[in-house]
Amino acid sequence: MATTLPIVAFEEKIVETVEKNPVVVIIGETGSGKSTQLSQILHRRGYTKSGGMIAVTQPRRVAAVSVSRRVAFEMGVRIGEEVGYAIRFEDRTSVKTRIKYLTDGCLLRESLSNPELSQYSVVILDEAHERSLNTDILLGLMKRLVKSRSSNFKVLITSATLDGVKVSNFFSGCPILNVPGTLFPVEKLYSKERPKSYLESSLKIALDIHMRQPPGDILIFMTGQDDIDKMVSKLEERIQSLDEGSCMDALVHPLHGSLPPEMQVRVFSPAPPNCRRFIVATNIAETSLTVDGVVYVIDSGYVKQRQYNPSTGMYSLDVVQISRVQADQRTGRAGRTCPGKCYRLYPADVYNEEFLDATVPEIQRSSLAGTVLYLKSLNISDIDILKFDFLDPPSRESLEDALRQLYLIDAIDENGLLTHVGRTMAELPLEPSLSRTLIEANELGCLSQALTVAAMLSAETVLHSARSKGKEKKRKASSPSRLPDGSGWGDHIQLLQVFEDWDQADYDPNWLTYICCMIRSMMFSKDVRKQLSQIIQKIAKGPVGVQSGWSEKKGDQDYRKIRRALCKGYGNQLAEKMIHHNGYRTLGYRSQLIQVHPSSVLETDEDGKLPDYVVYHELINTSRPFMRNVCAVERGWVIPILKKLEKMDIKKLSGSSDASNGCEPIEDKEELPKKEANGSTASPADVDSKIQAARERYLARKAKK
Incomplete structure (x- = not known):
């Protein structure tokens, strides 16, 4: 098949152009064979003999795996040896690997530990026309890297329909090669x-x-x-x-x-x-x-x-x-x-x-918190986040939003400098909120539970209650209990409980079938959790108590720990119950009214009231604005975050002298936590004790049912 692909006829021209230029743009139409053949051409021409590998990035995990398997098949080698792949939570490479397919996100992560990417002699950014977030960041980094590394380092940007002239201009007029693709009309x-x-x-x-x-x-x-x-x-x-x-x-x-x-x-x-x-x-x-x-x-x-x-x-x-x-x-x-x-x-x-x-x-249509955290982690002194060299720059509003998010979860300080916490967060292959949750959980002694929650959310595990499908009445008395309810605290706790119960059931697939879980996503969650555990142990350079089961007795106090860790991790994703409205209002610089998603297991107290404060995994706008994956938190944990909001200055966070202060005040100040009748503010301890007392009443009432 490879010999019939159009790109094979252009081998000599490609090799000649790559030899003479550090950066080459190759426009290979659909069916040209660029994804499978370019790496093999350069491998045959000796670009891997000096010890450097050829990296080929893909925007999607599926493509990184499937294309690498195809190339391994064509070369007659086993996957993971001369040809391998690396995707998030899975690495199929070895010391023999010479051609490595990997997601663009994986290459970005590798650059944190090796900014020069010295393990590679060639980097091929494939499918660049898709303009994925990570590929656009890599384009900016490659532009810097070709200047700092020797002329032996080569960068190829390949695409089917990319605006080649635009990319060529971005790389100071690098050459463009066009390879025909479709074989038949x-x-x-x-x-x-x-x-x-x-x-x-x-x-x-x-x-x-x-x-x-x-x-x-x-x-x-x-x-x-x-x-x-x-x-x-x-x-x-x-x-x-x-x-x-x-x-x-x-x-x-x-x-x-x-x-x-x-x-x-x-x-x-x-x-x-x-x-x-x-x-x-x-x-x-x-x-x-x-x-x-x-x-x-x-x-x-x-x-x-x-x-x-x-x-x-x-x-x-x-x-x-x-x-x-x-x-x-x-x-x-x-x-x-x-x-x-x-x-x-x-x-x-x-x-x-x-x-x-x-x-x-x-x-230009994504949250950039993870991107900004990554750029700050590179330790490149002349990087101005608001002026980073992107092929198509994001809006200033998006970058400022990212800086605020990172500040509220302690990844950067009030002057926009990366903190020790932020540096550790950047080493974890998770979105910033979950990375921060794990770090706080380690301090509170509930890392094992936090790993589970992070894994379940990263695997996008969806739970479907049997009762929601009208099947509850059909269950026999001898059947196991229904889907855990999060003990009323919310969806993060429910995810934890489901995994805990599955662990107790010795990971029995039949148990998952009963509670209407997707077996595939649960198995993936289990694998992700194992990978995260190994990554954290590597970062900590030793065991950190992340066993697969839990020795601690399950109960409200243990769930309180994980909720506190979640509050720290989701410090920029807080909402406060509205007294005069049916719902919540997000706290901070983008205050708005929202509601808890109908699928949430968050419960009301004995008076039918929802918790005063919650954190949410994401806001999603469908028929109306909703918070999805919601968990109750306590006022005492929220107060320090509110104080950070008061002194937040976007000028300092960005490090840019001409940045306008985009920080907006919280609206409706009278709706914020009110003082007691005697004029004093209730202490966090008082609030905690009241919440705990209400919680005990709720559990006692529930036990009588």
Whole structure:
């Protein structure tokens, strides 16, 4: 297969250009073979003989794994030896490894311990057109690195549709090579109008192709896992209902980032004789992964995109129109083995007049707290966070928002300097709030529990109560207890309890099936927890008491410790109960009204009131603004954070003399904790004792039920 790829014919030109230039931009169209062949070309030409490896970054974990396996297969070696991969929480490399595929985030993490990246002779930033947050940071770092390292260090930026001139200008006019891609012509078939349901329309076209068109696999682009699951189910149902012998056999495969490796591999296995494959995928199949055998593409014209608003601290997950670049990428997936067809579920004038030229870079629609923490951890004296050299700079508001977040959780001090806590946080492969929680938990003696919570949240574990599905009445008396309820404290405690109970059940998959947990995500949580434990022990240079089980007696006092650690970690994600409104208000510089997500297990007290203060894992805007993954905290823990808010100065945090003070006062001061009737403020101890007394009353009442 490799010998038929277009890029092979350009080997001499590529090697000649790389030899003469430290940075080269390679625009390789879809199907050119750039992701699998460039590393092998440079390996053959001796770029790994001096001891340095070739690093190839991918924006997605799935791609890093699948492409590395493909290259290992083509080279006739075992994965993890000459060819390996590294993704978050998994490293399949060895001392033999010469070609290393890794996520862009993993390469950033490696640069913290080795800023010069001296272990690599070549760094290839693949799929750069996707403009992932980490790839954009790497572009800025590579620009610095080619100046500080010798001329033997090479950087290749590869893409299918990247604006090569823009990147070339960013790297002082570096050369651009263009490699053709698609092997056969692809006919574009537009809809007359937008369908009312792109899912139903895609289903109809897919079945029509299956019944009437010649052999060839069908790739269907959906917006997310939910749509994919629905489409897979409907396709399987409709295909089974077809008359036997009326058409060829069919296999239906989902393809998205949450699939476990064993299910990903199935997508790349060719179909049996006289059988057509239906691959239902997210935009992961646009460029990151190539599925051979696809002749027909069905493009819904939509993608699910996560957007962050720094003024509200809120994420929204929106279904938006794709860009023209994405549409062309999807089209290019057909026609790799023979002439193909792309069915676009939108009119031609929508493509020409409504679609953006290219996708909005992730750096302009994401929270930058982790990015800023990373940049400050590099210890490069001349880096000004607000003026870092990005290909497309994020808004000043986003950078200032990140500085505030980091200050409130002690990662930087009031002058914007990285603290010892911040440096330790940067070494952990977690978002800042969870990193800070682990550090505080270690101080409080509940690190084991905090590791579990962090792992469950990192694995995006979703719990579905049996009673929410109307199954509770069907359970037999001998069945195990229902889903833990978080003891009323909230969702973080519930996640902890689920894992604790699973641990007590000796990690029995049947136990997970009963409580309606996703077995796959729970197993991933278990692996993540083990990896985090090892990372922390490495940082601490010794054991830190992170055993898999818990010797401490479970109870409110233990849960109080973990809640206190969460309060410290989520210091920038606090909310206070509103007295005159049905909900909460976020505390700090972006005050707004929000509500607890309906899926939360946070409970009211005996008077039907929710806790005065909570922390939340994220704000999400769906039908209205919601806090998701919520946990109750105590006023005594909140007061120090409120005091930090009062003296927060964005000018000092940024270190920029011309920065405007973007810090906004907290609104409705009268709504903040009020003084006692005698004019004095209740001490944290008094408040704690009152909360504990109310808690004991609640538990006593619950025990009588």
